[in-house]
Amino acid sequence: MTGIYIHVPFCEKRCIYCNFYSTTRGKADREAYVQALIHEMELRRTTDCISSIYLGGGTPSQLDAEELAQVFEALHRLFAIDPNAEITFEANPDDIHPDKVRQLVALGVNRVSLGVQSFDDTRLQFLNRRHSAQQAHETVLQLAAAGIDNLSLDLIYGQPGQQLSDWEQEVETALALPVCHLSAYALTYEPATPLHRAWQRGEVQACDEELSLAMFQSLLRLTEAEGFEHYEISNFARPGRRSRHNSAYWQGVPYLGFGPGAHSFDGARRRRQNLPQLRAYQQTDFGHADVPHTIEVLSDAEHYDEVMMTRLRTAEGIDLACLSQDCGLDYSDYLLRTAIPFLQSGMLKICRGHLRFTRQGIFISDHIMAELIWA
Numbered sequence: 394m395t396g397i398y399i400h401v402p403f404c405e406k407r408c409i410y411c412n413f414y415s416t417t418r419g420k421a422d423r424e425a426y427v428q429a430l431i432h433e434m435e436l437r438r439t440t441d442c443i444s445s446i447y448l449g450g451g452t453p454s455q456l457d458a459e460e461l462a463q464v465f466e467a468l469h470r471l472f473a474i475d476p477n478a479e480i481t482f483e484a485n486p487d488d489i490h491p492d493k494v495r496q497l498v499a500l501g502v503n504r505v506s507l508g509v510q511s512f513d514d515t516r517l518q519f520l521n522r523r524h525s526a527q528q529a530h531e532t533v534l535q536l537a538a539a540g541i542d543n544l545s546l547d548l549i550y551g552q553p554g555q556q557l558s559d560w561e562q563e564v565e566t567a568l569a570l571p572v573c574h575l576s577a578y579a580l581t582y583e584p585a586t587p588l589h590r591a592w593q594r595g596e597v598q599a600c601d602e603e604l605s606l607a608m609f610q611s612l613l614r615l616t617e618a619e620g621f622e623h624y625e626i627s628n629f630a631r632p633g634r635r636s637r638h639n640s641a642y643w644q645g646v647p648y649l650g651f652g653p654g655a656h657s658f659d660g661a662r663r664r665r666q667n668l669p670q671l672r673a674y675q676q677t678d679f680g681h682a683d684v685p686h687t688i689e690v691l692s693d694a695e696h697y698d699e700v701m702m703t704r705l706r707t708a709e710g711i712d713l714a715c716l717s718q719d720c721g722l723d724y725s726d727y728l729l730r731t732a733i734p735f736l737q738s739g740m741l742k743i744c745r746g747h748l749r750f751t752r753q754g755i756f757i758s759d760h761i762m763a764e765l766i767w768a
């Protein structure tokens with residue numbers, strides 16, 4: 394089984410916190426991108442069964458009807474897609490209208506991940522998002538009414554000036570909607586973003602760490618009360634509604650990434666990254682060359698670090714027998730040795746052969762993982 398990720402590097406405008414690769418260029422660039430994308434898929438096609446497809450970005454919902462039809466025609470022509478494949482489409486609420494919803498359903502999209510981020514208009518404006526809270530509400534209802542019931546919302550907590558009660562209200566608003574998945578992230582100050590510059594100039598104040606932790610704790614409590622399972626550090630799903638595509642990433646399943654900036658993984662040691670350069674991508678001479686990319690073959694230690702960090706993020710944790718098989722006894726011994734202080738302090742536990750975070754440990758997961766890496 395293999396996943397496909399398609400990076401759509403277009404946004405109508407840039408959000409102040411974002412460091413994902415995207416551009417605000419328009420229609421002509423999108424058309425050239427779609428042609429190059431199809432060429433890349435033709436060049437790198439596989440006969441593997443495709444178990445999930447994820448259109449991310451950027452903003453896939455910026456693609457118009459014709460562009461979307463071309464991308465999906467190529468996907469079905471070139472790949473053996475499992476009839477039960479999960480097909481996820483990332484969208485901004487203000488790009489969604491009845492015609493688009495009808496097209497998504499017709500194209501076989503069965504999961505939509507909406508970049509809501511907040512249900513507070515003042516915060517949305519601060520983040521430079523395009524949509525309003527009302528639009529987010531209406532979009533969810535519209536998609537659900539059209540039969541796309543596998544809906545996920547992205548939310549951001551720890552925003553400047555945000556209080557615990559504000560955040561709890563946001564989560565409650567999200568949970569009152571017909572959604573079955575939430576991805577919630579603490580606001581981060583990524584270098585070279587407008588938010589980072591504003592913070593450096595002292596114009597915004599980062600959320601206090603204790604408050605951010607309290608928000609995360611509330612998130613766990615509120616989602617649990619609504620029957621969501623906390624299946625990955627930042628992800629929550631109703632039973633049976635985990636993201637299959639992202640879960641496959643965390644379990645080391647191979648995936649092919651298409652589009653500028655997209656990553657691919659062969660399921661073993663080889664990683665590929667398409668360079669995040671739209672112009673060079675569009676100008677590839679597909680008769681003679683692949684798109685500009687780099688290849689990285691992971692060393693034993695890098696492979697261990699990656700396996701440890703991706704598996705430990707999940708509720709199931711790391712299967713210790715699989716780890717020693719995959720990375721070797723030296724590495725599984727190393728993990729168990731470095732884990733001892735966290736096992737003793739109740740931050741980690743071993744359960745049916747899996748090493749995983751406890752409820753307390755999850756709150757300091759970054760710190761623990763930093764201690765468990767090899768390098």
Ligand code: SF4
Nearest residue numbers: 404407408411450451
């Ligand atoms: S957060 Fe999403 S919509 Fe905003 S700039 Fe980044 S990729 Fe574009």
